[in-house]
Amino acid sequence: MAREFELKMIGPPAALERLRRAQWLKSLTAGRANTAAMQTTYFDTSDFSLAEQGVSLRIRKQGRRLTQTVKSLNGKTAPRWDRAEQDAAVSAVAPEPALIEDGYIRKKLTHWTEAGELKPVFETDVRRTAIPLMSEEGLKVEAAFDYGSIRALGAKEGVSQPVAELELELKEGDSAALFALARLVARETPLRFSLESKADRGYALAQGATDKPVRAKPLTLNGDMRTSDAFALIMHEGLKQMIANENAILRGRDVEGIHQMRVAIRRLRSAIAAFGNAYDHSEIARLKGEMKWIASVLGCARDWDVFQNRTFAPVFAAFPKDSGLFAMAAAIRRVRRDAWAQAVAQLESERYRLFVIDIAAAISGHVWVDQTQSQTALAEDKTCPYERPLSKTAQKCLDKRLAKVEELGLRMADLAIEERHELRIRLKRLRYSADFLASCYARKSTKRYLASLSDLQDVFGELNDDAVAVQLVGKLLQTTEDTNDEPPEADLQRAGGLVIGWHMASGERLWEQAQRRWRRFADAEPFWR
The missing domain is CATH 2.40.320.10 (Hypothetical Protein Pfu-838710-001)
Structure with a gap:
């Protein structure tokens, strides 16, 4: 052909x-x-x-x-x-x-x-x-x-x-x-x-x-393939998912579209980190900065989506006649609308359009390949990191990610709030890396491990939603104060306290659940060993 x-x-x-x-x-x-x-x-x-x-x-x-x-x-x-x-x-x-x-x-x-x-x-x-x-x-x-x-x-x-x-x-x-x-x-x-x-x-x-949201599709990799080719395929799939969710946001105004585009960007960033310094070319490093920029813009809209639909909704449903909550609902809609308008504006910007093309060009040209390093390895009769079979890179990558998780997870009961947040991020990076590389191993051996990792990550996600809720209530009160909105500030402060208190009540239960799930995850045999 x-x-x-x-x-x-x-x-x-x-x-x-x-x-x-x-x-x-x-x-x-x-x-x-x-x-x-x-x-x-x-x-x-x-x-x-x-x-x-x-x-x-x-x-x-x-x-x-x-x-x-x-x-x-x-x-x-x-x-x-x-x-x-x-x-x-x-x-x-x-x-x-x-x-x-x-x-x-x-x-x-x-x-x-x-x-x-x-x-x-x-x-x-x-x-x-x-x-x-x-x-x-x-x-x-x-x-x-x-x-x-x-x-x-x-x-x-x-x-x-x-x-x-x-x-x-x-x-x-x-x-x-x-x-x-x-x-x-x-x-x-x-x-x-x-x-x-x-x-x-x-x-x-x-x-x-x-115009529907698009989830990441399972990757099919082979342990015998070159690591450089595997990296390109992972990056391409991340780019494809990111672009596929544009219309769900721009035309569909679908909240899941925002979420799935953020997932795609996180997967791109995780792939770069997982494959190590040999793949962190200067152009890739620049693109990582652009990924961080657009993820931040989308993250603001996503935070308000979660706050409105998951955090605030059950409280408002329990107290539908509370004047402070009623006013807070209107303020949330306004701030969320502004966050969405900013996200849409950036997705339609020249900066974003160029960013997407530059990722595609980097993948197409395998810009991460250092020809000097490749030639040196060839002269010394060594295998350069780009030519190495994926099976060897995969084990090293997953071991590194798991070690980072265990560094905090093994002292789970004593973690400070900031360390809990860091553990959540490390779990997410391990999950993405495991998802990327799972097809190199027998499905039976990956299924239990990925399921326990996913369960643990879910409860950390709920804990993070509660932590973000405290920040957003503060921003909401500040925004309302700046715009001199009614009703009186005291009503909104009371409503904010009600929302925070409602979710803090479940915080201890969630943390106990996280510790139980950690023990189950720690007992699961890593599928790559």
Whole structure:
């Protein structure tokens, strides 16, 4: 199959039009623009077996020509923008598996076609203007401006979404230069980098999952793979989850979208820390700073979501006629609205758009690889950290994380409040590292350990929610005082005391539960030993 290296940018149609007419883009134009209408039908089984395997099958009608295209990931560790692609001319809008080069895919599609299981699941109707671009350095790119719609078929028939996107396909040159071009687009327009293909959007429509929060998917790693490739795959999955939750926030205003994007960022940061200094390249270090920035902005909105829905709600339900609580409810809504507005504004900012592209570029270029260190290791007949099998790195990584947890956990009963908070963070880092690397080991050995770790982490999360609640009540009182809101300050102070007291009453119970769960976790055998 041929290789397709393509970056996608999405945004308002007006922004695409401004870009298409921009003088700087015209200065790169290296030929006539070609505009064509394309109708494309995507096929899969009723349970979306192709999509589950990262494969898409489509037939596109352009003029009188019908083309069947199969796309799949370009190897197990390839990112979403680097895909294998095979085209073949067909005579009808019906799959012809015999024309597919990949033997495994051909066999599967032949079986499903003969069994009548392969059906149209969605279609796109797009008008594409393709413009050839060439830079002075010799970079050749096809810039495709797509406008149209995606429409679900089958059970969700009639449900549709508009399409307005830019595809930058590398024809000749260095992929780093293509990312530089995407950065320029992000600086000049509000277009955002996306990992969601038209096929991804079509499947979301067909499954009723548009603008929904996206959880991290289990990783499939192999102990024999190079550590550098494993690190790239973990980082890519974190980036994919982060981007996938943008629409749940920007369009869906879903509180779980905020939470899952924060999870994705924490997983990215945890991966960098887990793999050690060899992977903490200067560019990765810079990106860690950007991750901390956006996590902080999202964290503010998330704190108020939790405070309103988990901390304040049961107290208000118990005392619905309390005037102080009633006023506090209004103040919470106002502060939470402001925190959400700030989160949305930052996700729509140029800084965030560039940050996302820079992570993708770092993953694509494996920027963490120190060529000098690699060459030195080769000259000394040693295995450099990037070439080392993942199985060796995994054990060292998990041992290090567990040792950090045990340093505090073994004196659990005597921990100060600040140390409890630190233990919560260390448990979270161990959990993410264990999640990343669990697939290198037998599932039976990982299941019990991960379950006990998850239970322990949950109770520490509840304890943290209570600790954050005290801080937020203070901020709420200060905010209300600054704005001279009514009712009298005394009513709000009383309400704040009621909220804090309600949850402090459960604090001792939670801490006793945490100690019991720690003992159960300490008895669990680490699956990597």
